Amino acid sequence: MRVAPPLVFPSSRVLAGWWPQLAPLAPQSLTVAHLLLHHVEALVLCERATPLDALAAFVLRALTLSPALPLAELDGRLHLGRQYLARILGELAARGAAQVEAGGWRVTAAGRLAAEGAPLRRAGYERRAFHFRDAPQPGFVPLESPPCHEVPPPEGWRFDPGRLRNCVAQPPEWKRRHGFPDDVRAVLTPELSADAPDQPPPWQRVVVDRPEHLVMALVAVSGEAGELWGFAVEPRGWVLHGAGPTLRMGPGWPEAFPEVAAGPPLEAWRGAWRAWCQGRGVPPGEAEACAVQRDGVRLRVGAPRELVGRLRAANGEVSPEDVWLLAGEGVMRTAARVEFAV
DSSP states (O other), rough: OOOOOOOOOOOHHHHHHOOOOOHHGGGGEEEEEEEEEEEEEEEEEEEEEEOOOOHHHHHHHHHTTSSSOOOHHHHHHHHHOOOHHHHHHHHHTTTTTTTEEEEEEOOOHHHHHHHHOOEEEEEEEEEEEEEEOSSSSSEEESSSSSSOOOOOTTTTOOHHHHHHHHHSSSSHHHHHHHHTTTTTEEEBBBBOOOOOOOOGGGGOOOEEEEEEEEEEEEEESSSSOOOOOEEEOOOOOOOEEOSSSSSSEOTTTHHOOHHHHHOOOHHHHHHHHHHHHTTOOHHHHHHHHSSEEEETTTTEEEOOOOHHHHHHHHHOOOOTTTOEEEETTTTTTEEEEEEEEO
């Protein structure tokens, strides 16, 4: 059996280099995550609100003035030319705003609302990509053009399309909190289609799931919104793509990333501190005697002045700006800057 290579995380120097880009966000926490993702492609029924252009709105308002108008009579009023007017009416009919009957063209109920300023909604089929974390309960992750790397599927790899259908069925508030697109109305699979005419054939409804790997710096942002931002990281060189977040989730983010919300226990931070001291020749007893307390992105360490002096001499310069520790296990590590209290 092929053994997966150990996960690698950034050094203290790398984290210190990221901080100038992330500090303006006033992070409540900073977590480095190796995400194994389900990249799910599915055929979905979408419904979007689309505005009318000025000319179509002009024709629609004209239709509201009479019960029904033949094409010739309508053109006699608008003087647009029958061919051009017929094309506009066809577009309005395709969007459910107008319809033709024996007496001519008339406005629909939706078209009457649109003539008063309400948006028209247009439904259609398209293949869309969705990302879910690979976990016992896969959670939706709203990624924006993520620079993922395809990886071989692990043993037992599978995705239940019911997870995606369950997201579609959630109320608008849930979708807003989790960043799920609110224009998706149904997921079509070979055995299950949408309740609409002219269904696509089963082969177009096949759901494709492929595994992908993405390294991210996850930043819990302060404020009333309680958002989680994620910045993609290129592991080769540990380059942080800081131009804009690849992930931006609302208050529902702890459901998708419970490890980030909980953070490592205090004992894990004590262990990280002891390991760092061990690498610098500090006797275990002295490291153990230091008080360690995490406060957001800071790790407050109460250490004797003499010990801090020895560390400065051995390390050149020990300060909160250049000493970062990582704590945690598995695919995630939480980062914190060391602040000495002497």
